[in-house]
Amino acid sequence: MNFKNLREYLSWLYYQYLLITGIYVLEPWEKSIFNSILFSAIAMVIYTSYVFVPIHMRLALEFFSKIIGDQPESTVALMN
Template structure:
């Protein structure tokens, strides 16, 4: 029974995906092209986030630590 519910849930979410992306009325080869483009875009966003977000967080942390570190050292010294 649980396997049927999981299968129905996957079908439901896939149908929702088709409706949201307007792929429901496309031919199968057109759906393949659109799905490939969407997959490539999502993969590029995930890769970019994985590579660049930690760098920006580190730089922001260094900037803020220098800014507040110099503020604390001048106030106490």
């Protein structure tokens, strides 16, 4: 893929973004504000996912491992 095709493809993607969001009818300063808010929200979601999802996954794993975990020794001794 050469540079011209890549540039045209990115231009087409940007045009699709403008059409889907409906911001093609806005003035340039309104587009800037909309894009800034949108990309800030996306960045916050990505950062929050990166920071907090591993913590919650670890806590959930500990919780379910205690529920499903090994049986106490007294129960194992009774079954033999």
